[in-house]
Structures are given as C-alpha cells and as structure tokens.
Amino acid sequence: MPFYKFLDRGASFDPQAVCLQQGTAQWTYAQVQQASYLLADKLRSLGLGPGHHASVLSKNDANAFMCLFGINRAGLAWVPANPRLNQQDNQYLLDQFDCQVLLFHSAFESMVRQLVKTTPKLKHLVCIDRALEGIVSLQEWTANASPSTESYASQPDTLVMLAPTGGTTGKSKGVMLTERNLLAYQAGFMVSLAYDQAERPVNLAAAPLTHAAGLCTFPVIARGGKVVVLESPEPASMLAALASSGATETFLPPTAIYRLLSHPDLAKYDYSQLKYFVYAAAPMSVEKLKQAIAAFGPCMTQVFGQTEAPMICTFLSPKEHMQGSALAPDQTLSSCGRPTPLVDISIQDELGQQLPHGQQGEICVKGDLVMAGYYKQPELTAQTIIDGWLHTGDVGYIDADGRVHICDRKKDMIISGGYNIYPQEIEQLIWAHPAVEDCAVIGVADEDWGEAVKAVVELKANARVTAEELMALCKHELGSLKTPKSVDFVDSLPRSVNGKVLKKDVRALYA
Structure with missing residues (x-):
C-alpha cells in the first residue's frame, strides 16, 4: 500500500480535522491532501512517476513533511536527505540514489547551490518555503497544477522509499523499501501500539522526520490523529510540548531521553496523557529507563528494527515494563521485547544454523518487513539477505520467555x-x-x-x-x-x- 493512502484514510474520518501542527500554524487533512494532489500533478506533468526519485532536504518542518505525500502520490520514491550531513555527504547520497528532484528549505540554500554544481542528475530544484534568486518556490511551482485526485496504480513491489542507512559503519547504503514493506511496518505498528477505533492519537514529532520519527507519524495519520512537529528535541521545549500538545505518543532515541531526565524542568509538567513513549535506535541504560518510568509514568515502549527492516521487529509494551505496580525485573527491562506478529526472528550461528534459546548468535529477521535490497548493490544484498533471512549484524539471544536481547553489534x-x-x-x-x-x-x-x-x-x-x-x-x-x-x-x-x-x-x- 502506498503511504499516501494512510493520509486518505485519515481524511475519511474528518477532512477538517487538524492533521499537522507546528507552532500556531495548523493544516487540516483536506489541506494536506490538496497540497499532495498539486505536487503530484506537477511531477506527472514533467513526465516523472514510478522509477524516478525525489528528495526533501529540510529541518523538521510541516510543509516539508507534506511534500512526501505528493511525491508518493505521483509514484516517485522518496529519498530522505539528511539536514545534518555536510555538502559532500549529501552530494554522494543524491548522486548515488539518482535523485532528479530536490525540494528544500531555504535554510539550506547555500548548500543546495553548491550541490547543483556537482550533481548533474538533479533537474528540478524547488524551495519549499519561499522563492530564491533563480529558484522557484513550491507555491509558484504548483500554481498551474490541477488538484486532481489521480494517483499512480498501486503495486506491492513498487519502490516507495530509498532510505539511507545511518552511516555508522561507512558510506550510507540505499535501502529499497516497497509498498509491501511499509504496509507490513504500518500493520505491525498499529497492532502493537493499539488504540480504540474512536481514539484520535496525537504524535509529538521532535526527532528527525527523515528517520524513525517520520515513520512513526504514518500510523497516527491513518487513524485520523494529529502530528505536532517540533524543530528539535531541545529538552526545555520538548518537555513543555509533551504536556501542552496533548501528545499521546512520541519517539526519541535514548540519548535524547537522557537529556530530558537531567533537565531541571522534568518535574514541572504533567505527562499523564502519554500512552506510548517509544525509545529505539540504540540500546538504553536500564537504570535510566527506570528513571524515565518514574518521570513519565508507565508509558515507556521499546521497539527494535533497522532501516533494512524498519522499527517494529520486536515490541516491549508499557505493561511489560511493569510487574503490577512495581518495575519489571532487569532481565525484562534490558530486552527489546518479543517478535511482532508479522515478523520471524532467528538467532543463527556463523554457518546460518538456528541456535536454541539462551545461546548467543546473530539476530536474523524474515518477513514482509524486510527490504527489497540495497540500491544498485546486488552483491551486498546477497550477503545480507540469505534464504530470505536479513542478517542484522546484531549479536543477541532469545530468553526462555521469548524476549529478544541485543548484546551488541558484531563489529563492536x-x-x-x-x-x-x-x-x-x-x-x-x-x-x-x-x-x-x-x-x-x-x-x-x-x-x-x-x-x-x-x-x-x-x-x-x-x-x-x-x-x-x-x-x-x-x-x-x-x-x-x-x-x-x-x-x-x-x-x-x-x-x-x-x-x-x-x-x-x-x-x-x-x-
């Protein structure tokens, strides 16, 4: 399923409900849909569609995030450019991933003017928030587009996202995520982070929308909820927004949570409306996790995944963090939960043989969540996906209760x-x-x-x-x-x- 359909499903509950909010600015579902129709029509008029790639380079910005749905509605694959990378690294990403379109925030004007000199594949530059000298604004670019509801023909193996890996071990690789992959992600996330059909969740998006925080918004939008965008998880503003936004869920990596825990404003606010405070992307200190539960309440939620199998391979629910009114044992808190329903997890030795519970080996993942492969790297794909199993590079084990524990990266x-x-x-x-x-x-x-x-x-x-x-x-x-x-x-x-x-x-x- 293409992810623009998540937007359309959310709009079906109430087109006039608020979909995105940043500061005092708000956009309804109808307005976000309209923006996606116009951008999609403009891209199609240029002969762009499935098989082409478009990138967005921006800090956390609601207008930039809206562009993703227009890119997807036209059938192009979205390439998330990284606002924290330098010019050389973003040039590598845009060139290696064959981007023809770059939509960017004016804060990156200087970088983009240099990028265009060294990235000949870029044919279309559009500034999201305003016109620049020689560069058209998004509003001007789509002024003559038709608000047609036409969308590309959905196919399960259509490439919808070309996601760069984190680059923690070298140059980013292009992870090919298809409609099938994102539907498996969406289903796993919605089953795990459950809401009643009548509930309209509120997601506070403060971590980079180019990464896991962006994916976390899709299930909320599909439920007709609201996404509140913060430019960054700066501790004082993050703590205030957790209370004032009415957020029922948010995502942060452990490092950012540590900074919240040491901030003097931590005890200043009421966080009782939080249902899911998701932590992932890196191991978390068990002691600091206990502090987080004391500070934010029984809402801490652990997930495990990779760019190659996004985010929801395992799940440790808020209830599992507790044992009645007391904290769960450290053995539970140090785990990343059990495999989610649509994913198989196996611990394998160096020969690819499955190991019994309790023995350490490489964590391997199978299912529709697993990527189609690395872009233009078939040899690396074949080394990473063997007999359908994604070899994650993480060493771990499964305990007697079926929970997955990560010991470390093999390379570390x-x-x-x-x-x-x-x-x-x-x-x-x-x-x-x-x-x-x-x-x-x-x-x-x-x-x-x-x-x-x-x-x-x-x-x-x-x-x-x-x-x-x-x-x-x-x-x-x-x-x-x-x-x-x-x-x-x-x-x-x-x-x-x-x-x-x-x-x-x-x-x-x-x-």
Whole structure:
C-alpha cells in the first residue's frame, strides 16, 4: 500500500480535522491532501512517476513533511536527505540514489547551490518555503497544477522509499523499501501500539522526520490523529510540548531521553496523557529507563528494527515494563521485547544454523518487513539477505520467555586476550552511575592483548567522577577482564542524526 493512502484514510474520518501542527500554524487533512494532489500533478506533468526519485532536504518542518505525500502520490520514491550531513555527504547520497528532484528549505540554500554544481542528475530544484534568486518556490511551482485526485496504480513491489542507512559503519547504503514493506511496518505498528477505533492519537514529532520519527507519524495519520512537529528535541521545549500538545505518543532515541531526565524542568509538567513513549535506535541504560518510568509514568515502549527492516521487529509494551505496580525485573527491562506478529526472528550461528534459546548468535529477521535490497548493490544484498533471512549484524539471544536481547553489534565486539567482550554490558554499568550522561566502550590496539577495553564518557552538567572510580566500579561488578584499562572524558560523544553514538568516529580518535 502506498503511504499516501494512510493520509486518505485519515481524511475519511474528518477532512477538517487538524492533521499537522507546528507552532500556531495548523493544516487540516483536506489541506494536506490538496497540497499532495498539486505536487503530484506537477511531477506527472514533467513526465516523472514510478522509477524516478525525489528528495526533501529540510529541518523538521510541516510543509516539508507534506511534500512526501505528493511525491508518493505521483509514484516517485522518496529519498530522505539528511539536514545534518555536510555538502559532500549529501552530494554522494543524491548522486548515488539518482535523485532528479530536490525540494528544500531555504535554510539550506547555500548548500543546495553548491550541490547543483556537482550533481548533474538533479533537474528540478524547488524551495519549499519561499522563492530564491533563480529558484522557484513550491507555491509558484504548483500554481498551474490541477488538484486532481489521480494517483499512480498501486503495486506491492513498487519502490516507495530509498532510505539511507545511518552511516555508522561507512558510506550510507540505499535501502529499497516497497509498498509491501511499509504496509507490513504500518500493520505491525498499529497492532502493537493499539488504540480504540474512536481514539484520535496525537504524535509529538521532535526527532528527525527523515528517520524513525517520520515513520512513526504514518500510523497516527491513518487513524485520523494529529502530528505536532517540533524543530528539535531541545529538552526545555520538548518537555513543555509533551504536556501542552496533548501528545499521546512520541519517539526519541535514548540519548535524547537522557537529556530530558537531567533537565531541571522534568518535574514541572504533567505527562499523564502519554500512552506510548517509544525509545529505539540504540540500546538504553536500564537504570535510566527506570528513571524515565518514574518521570513519565508507565508509558515507556521499546521497539527494535533497522532501516533494512524498519522499527517494529520486536515490541516491549508499557505493561511489560511493569510487574503490577512495581518495575519489571532487569532481565525484562534490558530486552527489546518479543517478535511482532508479522515478523520471524532467528538467532543463527556463523554457518546460518538456528541456535536454541539462551545461546548467543546473530539476530536474523524474515518477513514482509524486510527490504527489497540495497540500491544498485546486488552483491551486498546477497550477503545480507540469505534464504530470505536479513542478517542484522546484531549479536543477541532469545530468553526462555521469548524476549529478544541485543548484546551488541558484531563489529563492536572487542577481542581481548582471545576473549569476546561485548561493550554494551560495560556501558550498562557505566550508564548507571549518577554522574554519567552517556558513554561508549571500544577496543583499542594493545601489544599484549590485541585489544584493550577503553571507556569514553560524557558526564552530566556539573557532575564529577574520576576514571579510577569508574574502573573500580567495573572491576567490582564485572571482573578484571571486562574492566576498562583506561577512561577518557569528553564534552560530547559523536552521534548520528538519529542519536546513535558513532563508535567508528570514537574508534577513529584512538586508531
């Protein structure tokens, strides 16, 4: 199912209901539909449709987000450009993914003027919010378009999204997501994050709409709900908006949640209307998760996925975070939940054999959620999808209750003195220290051990702890083998646009 149909379904409940809101500006379902009709007609008039690609480069912006439905209604694949990448990286993305159309916010004018010089495939530049010298505005571009309700003929294997991977291990790859993939995502999300048919959810979209936060809005729109757009999850504005917007759900990566938890305004607001506070994209500290439940109530919701199998491979519901009125055991809180109904998950060894519950191996995923492949990279696709199983690169196990646990990325595993050490176990302990905001544990070259464990730590504002104290804590709890041989403190860890700590960048500092 193309995702413009999610918009049309939401509009069927009440075309005059508010679909998008940013600040004091609001757009009804009828207005968002109209904007999508005009953009789709303009694209079709240029001979563009299925097989062509269009990109949107913008900060979180309601007008930019509306463009996605017009792109999809015309049958083009949406390529999410990353507003936090530099010019060279966005040039690589637009060129490698064969983008013909770029819709952009005027804040990126300087970058776009350079991009067009080095990206000859770009044929159409349109500024979303205003006209620029030599560049037409979206309003002007679609002025003569027809508000036709015509849409492209839906086909399950039509490419609807060409999603760049997070780039945590190198250049972004183009993940081909089809109608079938997004329908499986939509179904899994709506089954897991349940609402009554009469409920109209409110999603607070503060994380980048180019990534998971954008996908989270589709189920809300299909239910006739409202999406409130924030430019960023800046803690003070995020906390205020969680209360004032009437949000029933939101999504943030753990790093952003940590910053909310340490903000002085945390206890200032009432968050009781929150039904689902979704955290994903990176492992979360169990101790900080407990703090989040105390602060926001029993609404914390864990999901696990990848760009290659978006977001909803597993689900740990708010109720599963609790055991009656008490917190669930750490073993439950450290999991990412059980497989969702439309997904199969297998733990496999290096030979592709399924391992029994309790044994560690690579987490593999099968089902309609799994991508069609990597764009123009058939060899890499064949290495990643084997016999229908997506090899995620995550090491984990399934416990006796059927919950999936992620130990670490295969590429992040440290081999010290012949022993396999998973950084996340050490990170969980360091995260629990009251002075620590975030941390990354990596392996660094060592003449004796091959690799030695190093912790790179970001402290909370005005908090203090010494390297010796952290190493003593690790030695007491984990033993000498897993204790960092050194601890460095940094002002800020390098992160991707969706909040993941970029361990490749951390490792590069010590290469």
